[in-house]
Amino acid sequence: MTEPNDFRNFIRMDAGMFDELLALVAPQIERKDTIMRDAIPVSQRLSITLRYLATGNTFEDLKFSAAVSPQSIGHIVIETCAALINSLKEYIKLPTTEEEWKEIARDFNDRWNFPNCLGAVDGKHVAIKKPHGSGSLYFNYKKFCSIVMMAVVNANYEFIMVDVGINGRISDGGVFNYTEFGRAFSNKLIKIPEASQLPNSEKRLPFVLLGDDAFAMTDNFMKPYPLAELSLDKRNFNYRLSRARRVVENAFGILVSRFGLFQKQISLSPEKAEILVMTCCYLHNYIRKRQPRTYITRSDVDDEDLQSGTLTRGSWRKTVANEGTPLQATVSRNAPSSAKIVRDTYCHYFNNEGQLSWQLKAVS
Known part of the structure; x- marks a missing residue:
């Protein structure tokens, strides 16, 4: 997504605001790499979550654009939403x-x-x-x-x-x-x-x-x-x-x-x-x-x-x-x-x- 409007339509906010949110929630949702596999980056965790909220598509549908299993998406979305609520509680x-x-x-x-x-x-x-x-x-x-x-x-x-x-x-x-x-x-x-x-x-x-x-x-x-x-x-x-x-x-x-x-x-x-x-x-x-x-x-x-x-x-x-x-x-x-x-x-x-x-x- 190179156009600002494309980014905004994808997750309902512009790139600058996405980066602000990422800085707020990253410490709460970051996961370490293991011997078995690399951890899903925090930026992808946040974008998956925002895309789910923006569309309401099923986890099964999102797996194609995210290249992440539906089971993992389910965990990511709830964990990231909890982090967003905690980070934005004053709003x-x-x-x-x-x-x-x-x-x-x-x-x-x-x-x-x-x-x-x-x-x-x-x-x-x-x-x-x-x-x-x-x-x-x-x-x-x-x-x-x-x-x-x-x-x-x-x-x-x-x-x-x-x-x-x-x-x-x-x-x-x-x-x-x-x-x-x-x-x-x-x-x-x-x-x-x-x-x-x-x-x-x-x-x-x-x-x-x-x-x-x-x-x-x-x-x-x-x-x-x-x-x-x-x-x-x-x-x-x-x-x-x-x-x-x-x-x-x-x-x-x-x-x-x-x-x-x-x-x-x-x-x-x-x-x-x-x-x-x-x-x-x-x-x-x-x-x-x-x-x-x-x-x-x-x-x-x-x-x-x-x-x-x-x-x-x-x-x-x-x-x-x-x-x-x-x-x-x-x-x-x-x-x-x-x-x-x-x-x-x-x-x-x-x-x-x-x-x-x-x-x-x-x-x-």
Whole structure:
């Protein structure tokens, strides 16, 4: 591969970034030559792994381009992915202080006009081969076996929390509370800021995560109004929420389009599949931070013309059928009255002192 684009298409990054990663993981994956055979070079170990994540091809298919046995490729991929996760562990980092959460909220307000937003939440099913003896444990509502990937994304299409491995049988938004982060968030063990005054308003409202209909609503977790009998004010609220939540849809979409692993069934154990999925998420954030202008361009993600209210859908939507099988819509849950008051107050704000000049065009 002599052309830069060929290299990038082969392993989803340029040669310079490959060399940076190689320097990080080499001490962890290097093997010594033996009397019987020479060790596979670390550069080849890394390129095999990145090629597997980029294509999702089987180890049997990869043996022809790598000239390495499928059994060896299987060991190499898992070992190298573990080394990548260890080397890139600072690239997915949940805020630990109120100020760090406020910084995320400022970004959401500046870029997506939703104040006091801590992140956008979504979950997807990742297809896996049915584990031996698992019965219906991993069998989801779409009639295939999967593990669930749950994530929180910031305003810049970066993952700040990823949880992978919950069995696909738990198909709806209730899976959020099965994650370590979800339990801590629901039990108020996460150091999020206290309610804060909204811009250009005297209203004080809690900081919130944003989700879709699959999730349960609480004082700190907002979801859209039901579609039945929506008033104009409620349509405006739903528009403002979906506009901010679009970052997680696009982050998943970019992840799936860049890493072919997600477009095929992973024929490994759930535990190994979890390692592979986490590695892709770390690489997504790593490349996004290191090459912000080229990894995700304006045409890659959904882009809105604020004058006309027209939405141009991101190019990733043309290359993959969807951003992954979504969580199942929940059985109707009666939200606490306090959560409904929070949503109604946000709704009033978005239709009055916090309204945007173009929002009526977007919902008309």
